[in-house]
Amino acid sequence: MGVWPDTLLICVMFLDVLLLVSSRLGVLIRFFAAQSLVLSAVPVFLYPHMNVHTAVVSGGALLLKGILIPRLLFWAIRNASIRREARGLMGPAGIFLSSGVLMGLSFLLSSLLPLPVNALPEFLVPAAFFTLMSGLFLLINGTKAITQVVAYLVLENGIFLFAVVLLAEMPLIVEMGIFLDVFVAVFIMGIVINHIHGAFDHMDVSRLTLLKD
DSSP, X not given: OOSHHHHHHHHHHHHHHHHHHOOBHHHHHHHHHHHHHHHHHHHHHHSOSOOHHHHHHHHHHHHIIIIIHHHHHHHHHHHTTOOSBOOOSSOHHHHHHHHXXXXXXXXXXXXXXXXXXXXXXTTXXXXXXXXXXXXXXXXXXXXXXXXXXXXXXXXXXXXXXXXXXXXXXXXXXXXXXXXXXXXXXXXXXXXXXHHHHHHHSOOBGGGGGGXXX
């Protein structure tokens, strides 16, 4: 299996931390794109005997989440004239502390699972847990609609890592359906973001609770 899968997974976790501490929307989207590009390479190194299944899954992740969706998100930012700050409810110190706690919790949960020894890369399950938790944290901490879209996508990246374990057993049509669902969801979110901005002239979801009849 070699060291490459674990090296890529460490990069994924490092990008999770960068995603959590990012305070600019453009940087947040670029970090998501970078993480997706790294994730697309994980199946290739995890299953070195390349087949059509692995190639389609890796290529789909590369094209959809590494290129198309980030371009769509940048289009939404430009089209809706969204302010580029992505500050959340928690300050930088709290975010750094939370990221450390989430990473530790990820390794703890991984150690409690009855996984076969040497069958998987050491960092695969911790990276999957940490990416899932990072997506949930972004979803809760983010105050802009576009930030929560990225949070949903980071959450899906964590699910993708868990799915990599079952890549050999999962039918290709199921994975293509998941990719299509993600793309359609982001496309709809882009439309909703533009409608929110057109109606309220801001993208702060915390202020939507102040709406009255």
